[in-house]
Amino acid sequence: MSGSGADGTNAGKRPNEQLSSWFLRSGWSKGELARQVNRRARQMGAHHISTDTSRVRRWLDGEQPREPIPRILSELFSERFGSVVTVEDLGLRTVHQSPSVSGVDLPWAGDQTVTLLSEFSRSDLMLARRGFLGSSLSIAAGSALVEPMQRWLVPVPVPEAAQQEPPVPLRRGARLSKPELDLLEATTAMFRQWDAQCGGGLRRKAVVGQLHEVTDLLQEPQPPATRRRLFRTAAELAELAGWMSYDVGLQPTAQKYFVLALHASKEAGDKPLGSYILSSMSRQMIHLGRPDDALELVHLAQYGSRDCATARTQAMLYAVEARAYANMGQPSKCRRAVRMAEETFADVGLDGEPEPDWIRFFSEAELHGENSHSYRDLAYVAGRSPTYASLAEPVMKRAVELFGQDDVHQRSYALNLVGMATVHLLKKEPEQATAFADRALTVAKRVRSERVNTRLRKTVDTAARDFGDVAEVARFTDHLTAQLQETAEAV
Numbered sequence: 001m002s003g004s005g006a007d008g009t010n011a012g013k014r015p016n017e018q019l020s021s022w023f024l025r026s027g028w029s030k031g032e033l034a035r036q037v038n039r040r041a042r043q044m045g046a047h048h049i050s051t052d053t054s055r056v057r058r059w060l061d062g063e064q065p066r067e068p069i070p071r072i073l074s075e076l077f078s079e080r081f082g083s084v085v086t087v088e089d090l091g092l093r094t095v096h097q098s099p100s101v102s103g104v105d106l107p108w109a110g111d112q113t114v115t116l117l118s119e120f121s122r123s124d125l126m127l128a129r130r131g132f133l134g135s136s137l138s139i140a141a142g143s144a145l146v147e148p149m150q151r152w153l154v155p156v157p158v159p160e161a162a163q164q165e166p167p168v169p170l171r172r173g174a175r176l177s178k179p180e181l182d183l184l185e186a187t188t189a190m191f192r193q194w195d196a197q198c199g200g201g202l203r204r205k206a207v208v209g210q211l212h213e214v215t216d217l218l219q220e221p222q223p224p225a226t227r228r229r230l231f232r233t234a235a236e237l238a239e240l241a242g243w244m245s246y247d248v249g250l251q252p253t254a255q256k257y258f259v260l261a262l263h264a265s266k267e268a269g270d271k272p273l274g275s276y277i278l279s280s281m282s283r284q285m286i287h288l289g290r291p292d293d294a295l296e297l298v299h300l301a302q303y304g305s306r307d308c309a310t311a312r313t314q315a316m317l318y319a320v321e322a323r324a325y326a327n328m329g330q331p332s333k334c335r336r337a338v339r340m341a342e343e344t345f346a347d348v349g350l351d352g353e354p355e356p357d358w359i360r361f362f363s364e365a366e367l368h369g370e371n372s373h374s375y376r377d378l379a380y381v382a383g384r385s386p387t388y389a390s391l392a393e394p395v396m397k398r399a400v401e402l403f404g405q406d407d408v409h410q411r412s413y414a415l416n417l418v419g420m421a422t423v424h425l426l427k428k429e430p431e432q433a434t435a436f437a438d439r440a441l442t443v444a445k446r447v448r449s450e451r452v453n454t455r456l457r458k459t460v461d462t463a464a465r466d467f468g469d470v471a472e473v474a475r476f477t478d479h480l481t482a483q484l485q486e487t488a489e490a491v
Contacts (some may be wrong), residue, residue, distance in 0.1 A: 004221035007486040015061030018071075018091030020060050025293045026080050033076070040072045064093055071138050078251075083289025084141045100316040104140045105148040113263040117234060118379045120256060121241070124208050139252050139288065145298045149281070152262055152274055153304050176217065181229050184214065188236050189357040196239060196361060196409045197451030200247030207244060211237040228268050233262035236358055239277045246284050247411070248448040252283060258449070272313050275305035276358055279320045286320075287451075298324060309353055316362040319370035326377035331388075334378055338371045361409065365402030372396035376419060380425050389426035396420050411463035414443040414452045421459050432468035434476045435461070441483060453484055 023033065030053040041049035049069065059065055065073075070092040077085040087326045106116060138268065194203045205221050214234045222230065226299070242257030260280045265274040278301035279413045285294035298320045305313065322337035375392035396419050405411035418442035424433035437460055445454045457480070 013064075016062050016091045018089065022077050022081075022085060022090060023060065026077065028080075028195055029053075032394065035075050037069065037072055040076065041068065044427070074138055075252075076137065078288075080380075081289075084139050086141060089137065097235065103254065104145055106156070106263060107260065107265060108151055108263060110267045111113065113231075113260065113267055114215055114218045114234075117260050117264065118212065118219070120260060121208050121212040123217065124241075124253065125212065126207065139255055141285070141288075141290050141293055145255075145285075145293060146300075149259075149262065149278065149297065150300060152266055176222070176226055176230075179224065181233075184233050185229075185357075188233055188240070191237070192240055192357065192361075194406055195247075196411060197243055197407075197447075199242030199411050199447040199452065200398045204248065207237055207241045210243055217389040231264050231268035232270050232273065235261045235268055235270065235273055235277065236259075238264055239280055239358070243280055245447050246287070247282075247451050249454075251284065251288065255281070259286070271305045272309045273356065275301035275309055275313060276315060277306075281319055282320050282324065286323055286327055291324045295321065295328065310353055310359065311344050311347040311350070312355060312362050313359050315341045316359065317350065318344060318365060319362075319374070322371060322374040323377065326374040327381065329378075329381040331378055331382070331403075334374055338374055341367060341371060361412075363402070363406075363409075364410060365399050365406060365409070366403065367413060368395050368399035369419070372399055372416075372423075373419055376423055376426070379423075384426055386427055389423050390444060392423050393420075393427070396423060410443055411447050411449050411452060412453075414447055414449070415455065416439050416441065416456045418452070418459055423461070425463055425466065430463055430470045430473050432462055433459075434470075437480075438476060441480060443482065456480070457483065473484040 026033075028036075030296060034053055034056050035049040037051045038049060041051075050425070055065075070087045070090070073090055073092065074085055074087045077090065099209060106112065182427045191199055191203060191207050191210065195207075211234060214237060216225065217236065218230050230323055238257045238261035242254045242261060245251075245254035245257060258277055258402070262281075265271075265277055278297050282294040282297040285291070285297065298317055302314075302317050302321070305317075309317070318341035319339050322334050322341060325331075325334035325337055345364070372392045372395035375388050375395065379388035379392065382388060396416060399416045400413070400420055403416055406413065417436050421433040421436040421440065424430070424436065437456065440456055442453075460477055460480050463473045467473045468477075
């Protein structure tokens with residue numbers, strides 16, 4: 001064993017070619033990487049970590065650092081490249097952690113789900129500041145993510161003894177009335193509306209707090225029907241906490257909430273809700289540069305809800321499937337999924353079935369927005385193809401028009417305005433791009449969404465790089481810097 005502080009074994013080491021490759025492509029110096037590791041370690045409370053250039057050199061030479069350094073390096077390189085870079089991708093080993101701390105391969109059982117939801121929401125409330133809770137987690141990807149989620153399909157047998165067991169007597173005051181359950185569900189719908197209107201940064205802690213309260217109720221004996229409704233509410237709140245975490249940039253935290261939400265939806269026996277949660281996980285994987293994983297997750301959602309999802313939910317899943325295919329560079333499959341989304345959406349409401357609140361966001365505006373972004377993404381994958389940009393333009397224009405009439409879904413409005421700016425950049429129309437970016441900035445200042453801010457900054461950076469000599473672009477670049485201040489991710 002080496003006695004080198006936070007580091008592990010040296011015996012029989014070989015140069016770590018995987019880590020060296022990521023390091024060289026990052027453009028960082030050894031000193032800069034050491035400083036970033038130390039800074040991130042301090043943020044997560046690991047004050048014993050003290051890295052220098054010689055230690056970075058030893059990692060590149062094959063020395064295996066101890067936790068939490070592999071996890072910190074994974075986060076730093078993921079942020080640098082805008083996609084998931086796992087510990088294994090870096091040629092490093094990580095110690096096993098208990099499921100309550102990290103990981104997505106959790107037991108599919110009601111009591112454990114309640115315990116994990118309670119522990120995780122409590123930790124989030126206590127430690128929710130940038131770099132603290134997030135740094136105790138890592139993003140799962142590939143088979144490590146998809147295979148555990150496939151167990152969502154496996155039926156949970158109810159033991160015969162449990163079926164015959166008499167109901168557990170409720171403690172006085174523990175029984176929830178129907179008005180109380182109705183109020184819990186109405187509050188969840190209100191939180192969802194606030195998220196759409198104000199972004200994930202404003203009410204995330206309130207949602208996490210409400211989730212923790214619901215897990216407390218689930219720890220009390222409840223009648224089976226009440227327990228199922230509470231699990232459904234917990235699933236919706238956990239998905240919303242995950243979506244808000246995703247929106248403000250807390251990606252590992254978001255994924256953990258999504259996984260726990262899927263477990264809760266299974267306990268509620270709500271397959272359409274489970275498919276919606278899987279679609280949120282799929283969107284996150286697209287954002288993180290893992291479209292293959294996104295496609296597997298959305299296909300799992302489609303299969304699992306094939307006989308029970310409404311037309312609106314099915315259309316939403318086809319639209320997410322199209323985004324995955326677009327980012328994989330498969331235009332024919334992307335266009336087929338876009339067509340299926342449009343055709344299925346035409347059947348919305350024909351069956352007369354009431355729809356849950358969580359799917360009502362998927363309006364005609366959202367359909368156009370998703371499909372136009374699929375065409376836009378195809379344009380990027382196809383080397384900034386003006387053909388696909390031209391396909392995207394009229395569809396996104398319609399989305400912008402519809403969202404402009406919607407007072408609630410302001411974040412979607414901002415994202416589609418940014419999308420229009422990117423389309424005009426692809427068509428080499430910088431003045432039009434700047435005009436839409438300016439409109440997006442106006443909305444972004446009302447919406448606390450790091451996702452909106454990041455996309456706006458990246459779009460303007462691209463405009464400045466490609467069309468920096470255009471007066472409108474230069475002016476707006478300075479204006480954006482002054483108006484859109486850096487925001488904290490964790491709230």
